[in-house]
Amino acid sequence: MEKLDPRARLAATFFGAGTFPFASGTFGSMAALPFGVLMLQIPPPFGRLALLVAVCGALALGVWASKLYAEAAGRPDPGEIVIDEVAGQWLALIFATPDNPWHFLAAFVLFRFFDITKIWPANWAQDQMPHGWGVMMDDIVAGLYAAALLYAGIWAVEIPYVARLLRGLG
Numbered sequence: 001m002e003k004l005d006p007r008a009r010l011a012a013t014f015f016g017a018g019t020f021p022f023a024s025g026t027f028g029s030m031a032a033l034p035f036g037v038l039m040l041q042i043p044p045p046f047g048r049l050a051l052l053v054a055v056c057g058a059l060a061l062g063v064w065a066s067k068l069y070a071e072a073a074g075r076p077d078p079g080e081i082v083i084d085e086v087a088g089q090w091l092a093l094i095f096a097t098p099d100n101p102w103h104f105l106a107a108f109v110l111f112r113f114f115d116i117t118k119i120w121p122a123n124w125a126q127d128q129m130p131h132g133w134g135v136m137m138d139d140i141v142a143g144l145y146a147a148a149l150l151y152a153g154i155w156a157v158e159i160p161y162v163a164r165l166l167r168g169l170g
Contacts, residue, residue, distance in 0.1 A: 015031075026112060055087050065081075092111035118142070
């Protein structure tokens with residue numbers, strides 16, 4: 001790889017998480033998860049605000065770092081770049097309840113599903129947006145989808161009929 005700013009390498013690979021030998025996107029999401037959960041432990045509403053600020057920071061940093069990394073690697077979206085998974089995973093956690101590990105698991109699984117399937121407009125963003133924006137925005141879309149579905153699931157469980165049904169299954 002030609003010259004690459006070491007700061008861009010650290011940011012793009014989320015401190016080396018993207019260099020995992022297989023399933024680097026999944027590993028990048030797993031590496032992001034504890035930091036997202038930790039931010040949610042900040043008392044409301046500041047935990048969600050911290051998470052949202054972190055998503056915006058990761059997005060901005062990721063656009064810069066992934067552009068430089070991709071140019072140095074000579075590939076449009078190298079698998080080692082996982083800062084996009086970090087931003088998307090944090091976004092997926094935005095509606096998770098800070099003390100419910102099932103929400104964290106659901107946010108992780110939903111985000112990975114939407115990141116892998118790249119449902120429109122995620123696939124469009126990846127293919128049509130320039131440089132680092134394309135690398136980052138498909139995961140932002142996946143994070144939005146995951147957050148929306150997590151919110152809908154949390155809301156549905158609160159409906160009395162669904163809650164009674166779930167209690168009956170347990």
